[in-house]
Amino acid sequence: MSISLAAARERRRPTHPIPATTRRNEEKAMKITVDRNKCSGHARCNAVAPELFELDDAGYVTLEESEVPPHLEAQARRGVMACPERAVSLS
Numbered sequence: 001m002s003i004s005l006a007a008a009r010e011r012r013r014p015t016h017p018i019p020a021t022t023r024r025n026e027e028k029a030m031k032i033t034v035d036r037n038k039c040s041g042h043a044r045c046n047a048v049a050p051e052l053f054e055l056d057d058a059g060y061v062t063l064e065e066s067e068v069p070p071h072l073e074a075q076a077r078r079g080v081m082a083c084p085e086r087a088v089s090l091s
């Protein structure tokens with residue numbers, strides 16, 4: 001027995017509609033947390049991720065907690081790795 005290509009494709013269609021949300025939308029947003037008690041003003045976080053880590057006039061990071069836009073996740077990781085005081089963490 002042979003079936004047409006169109007009939008074969010029709011058979012492969014899911015019986016249930018594909019959910020409107022994609023896996024990416026369901027993932028929890030990455031969040032940066034800075035322990036400002038540990039920050040010693042090295043400014044390395046700002047050097048590698050200036051869009052995420054603003055500094056005050058004395059060179060200390062001003063951020064305490066913030067969600068990371070998906071397009072800045074790589075920068076956020078670099079910011080964590082750059083801090084010698086381990087003041088920055090991601091969750």
Ligand code: F3S
Binds near residue numbers: 059084087
């Ligand atoms: Fe502070 Fe670390 Fe950035 S010490 S300024 S959080 S590199």
